[in-house]
Amino acid sequence: MPDKLVIVAGGGIGGLATALTLHQIGVRCLVFEAAREMRPLGVGINLQPNAVRELYDLGITQGDLDRIGLPAKEWALVGLNGNDIYSEPRGLLAGYRWPQYAVHRGHLHMMLYDKLVERIGAQSVQLDSRVTGYRKNPGGGVTAFIERADGSRTEAEGALLIGADGIHSAVGAQMHPTQPPIHWGGAIMWRGTTWGKPIRSGASFVGLGTHRQRMVFYPISQPDPKTGLSMINWIAEVTMDNSEGWKQRGWFRQVGVEDFVHYFENWIWDWLDVPAMLKQADCAFENPMIDRDPVPTWRDGPVALMGDAAHAMYPTGSNGGSQAIVDARELGAAMLAHGVTQDALAAFDEKLCGLISQLVLRNRGAGPFGLLNMVDERCGGTFDNIDDVIPPKERAEFMAGYKAAAGFAIEKLNNAPRTIADGERVVTARAG
Ligand SMILES: Cc1cc2nc3c(=O)[nH]c(=O)nc-3n(C[C@H](O)[C@H](O)[C@H](O)COP(=O)(O)OP(=O)(O)OC[C@H]3O[C@@H](n4cnc5c(N)ncnc54)[C@H](O)[C@@H]3O)c2cc1C
Numbered sequence: 001m002p003d004k005l006v007i008v009a010g011g012g013i014g015g016l017a018t019a020l021t022l023h024q025i026g027v028r029c030l031v032f033e034a035a036r037e038m039r040p041l042g043v044g045i046n047l048q049p050n051a052v053r054e055l056y057d058l059g060i061t062q063g064d065l066d067r068i069g070l071p072a073k074e075w076a077l078v079g080l081n082g083n084d085i086y087s088e089p090r091g092l093l094a095g096y097r098w099p100q101y102a103v104h105r106g107h108l109h110m111m112l113y114d115k116l117v118e119r120i121g122a123q124s125v126q127l128d129s130r131v132t133g134y135r136k137n138p139g140g141g142v143t144a145f146i147e148r149a150d151g152s153r154t155e156a157e158g159a160l161l162i163g164a165d166g167i168h169s170a171v172g173a174q175m176h177p178t179q180p181p182i183h184w185g186g187a188i189m190w191r192g193t194t195w196g197k198p199i200r201s202g203a204s205f206v207g208l209g210t211h212r213q214r215m216v217f218y219p220i221s222q223p224d225p226k227t228g229l230s231m232i233n234w235i236a237e238v239t240m241d242n243s244e245g246w247k248q249r250g251w252f253r254q255v256g257v258e259d260f261v262h263y264f265e266n267w268i269w270d271w272l273d274v275p276a277m278l279k280q281a282d283c284a285f286e287n288p289m290i291d292r293d294p295v296p297t298w299r300d301g302p303v304a305l306m307g308d309a310a311h312a313m314y315p316t317g318s319n320g321g322s323q324a325i326v327d328a329r330e331l332g333a334a335m336l337a338h339g340v341t342q343d344a345l346a347a348f349d350e351k352l353c354g355l356i357s358q359l360v361l362r363n364r365g366a367g368p369f370g371l372l373n374m375v376d377e378r379c380g381g382t383f384d385n386i387d388d389v390i391p392p393k394e395r396a397e398f399m400a401g402y403k404a405a406a407g408f409a410i411e412k413l414n415n416a417p418r419t420i421a422d423g424e425r426v427v428t429a430r431a432g
Contacts, residue, residue: 197230
């Protein structure tokens with residue numbers, strides 16, 4: 001096994017997928033995670049077929065994913081009058097060779113952590129270890145600066161450093177000191193979960209409303225065989241004036257439903273009672289819809305950014321988590337081609353930075369929810385037959401364009417070779 005060490009800053013979904021990938025291809029790595037303990041934080045998240053494929057290739061099974069979520073069957077947009085704007089099958093039903101999964105983000109995170117501990121050991125993730133910056137060493141390699149909650153400091157030296165430390169990345173801040181602050185476009189999301197009966201296909205993602213005020217909801221657990229109830233993940237979203245910037249405390253805080261239920265008071269149909277769903281929630285979190293302006297490169301010599309640290313994006317396309325997993329696999333593929341070297345990071349950067357930066361901007365422009373903007377512009381949001389507002393061909397073309405940009409165009413993905421072939425390992429000679 002090559003003895004060059006890769007340091008990973010951040011043990012979120014991207015950092016853990018990177019560590020699992022590096023272990024699979026025979027590269028030593030050590031993850032430094034700021035949190036003092038791993039906890040199942042967050043609510044729903046979608047894993048697109050391109051990411052599910054990579055998880056399967058990492059030895060994560062359908063059974064593993066069924067324990068933390070369920071395969072999505074449909075993606076639908078519905079107008080405020082309850083009429084369908086658009087719907088399409090998802091995952092296997094759409095013809096992908098791999099399913100799309102709707103999962104609980106916290107349970108996915110813990111599952112990846114458990115796999116890592118099982119495969120490499122608990123010492124592979126150093127908790128209470130915040131990476132505050134790095135120094136590129138003259139003879140090659142890199143030193144990461146690490147701080148613990150008690151204020152004590154240490155350093156760790158490796159051949160490469162991967163900044164997987166999320167949207168508030170310290171590694172990214174050093175790499176791009178003039179990067180503008182976090183961008184907030186005015187949308188606030190309240191997220192939570194409620195036990196309820198899944199509607200439509202039983203595993204449908206539903207976006208309901210207009211581009212300035214909407215509800216998104218989808219089940220993230222198989223129905224309980226006794227009650228028929230699933231855990232329903234919901235996102236209530238309202239766009240407001242952002243001229244004064246984000247004034248609330250924190251970026252992700254627990255709130256009471258009474259803080260926002262009034263926006264959705266009249267959202268009651270015979271097939272859905274939004275205020276009731278919100279009031280029965282297990283928990284609710286407020287977070288502004290934020291992203292970052294794309295940066296020209298994700299690489300600085302022996303240091304590279306990945307996941308949200310590289311390309312924090314609006315969750316409108318349900319692909320932030322998926323892209324973090326794909327990044328991890330592409331990093332692994334680059335190391336297979338170039339060894340544990342700076343050239344590997346350059347190849348990774350070259351392949352993804354420009355492409356995914358475009359996706360960030362596309363999601364900022366509403367992503368696949370752009371159809372709601374079109375409905376609003378053309379008829380003020382009220383219609384009898386959507387075909388009179390946006391013809392079927394135009395709707396299909398809009399969605400196909402989005403999927404191609406996000407890397408989950410069906411034929412392309414189905415025919416693409418594996419990112420990392422079975423059994424491939426970085427050989428010692430290449431690592432040197
Ligand atoms: C607590 C939490 C809850 C979330 N909930 C949801 C959700 O409900 N739905 C959804 O769609 N997305 C959610 N996300 C975002 C989603 O997980 C990410 O967009 C996506 O998975 C990309 O993952 P990432 O690993 O790049 O970043 P993240 O998931 O943000 O992980 C970054 C990790 O790095 C750690 N970290 C941060 N700074 C440092 C540092 N300086 N040194 C060391 N470690 C550091 C963080 O503690 C975190 O574990 C959540 C993220 C977090 C952190």
